[in-house]
Amino acid sequence: MRLITDILREYRNGRAADLASRKLAELVQAVDDTGKAGTLTITIKVKPEKGGGSQKTLACEVKAKMPEADLAEAVFFSDDEGALHRSDPQQREMFTEAAARSQA
Template sequence: MAENEDEDIVDPREFSAFLLDRGATHEELTVKLHDLVQAVLDTGKKGTLTLKLTVAPFKGDADILEVHDDVKLVMPQHDRKPGIFYPDKDGNLSRNSPQMLDFSSLTVVDTKTGVLKEVK
């Protein structure tokens, strides 16, 4: 029985060797991993790099397999700062509060002459 058990042991080829055979995919993963690491360091947030392999029989020859790869990168994003707006009576947003007076211009009194002057 020990001999049969030894025959069932499979020594699979290393994944890294397969990936090196896919030169463009290997290069793409290398660059995108580097970019992802930099973005994570920059934002302090997580991101993902995903490699999806699809293996299918080759049409017309059962002894050949097609391997398709799909590389997806989700970069972390910086938090966006919110804007402060006020809704008006019609539900429109404005930077100005509808309850505050609108100052199209201001005037000041010259304390020496008593003359009103417009401030722009």
């Protein structure tokens, strides 16, 4: 029996192994960044030769499902017309009056 890693190294001169290695590194970084799990899937399809025989055609596919980062919540305030604002439109600015007096 041959190891699957040997087959991946020989598939298209190692392209499958290289791709899987790059995707795994990207996946690990995404997991570190998001704190969420992801998956790496290597699929090898084996087709027989027409009419029988020992020849097989392999098709390899490498896919990574990267975790997605959640966007943090943000606080907004609504006005009487239903528009949203980053600061509360019903609250006066604390330093506006003092700034106006010092400029006068």
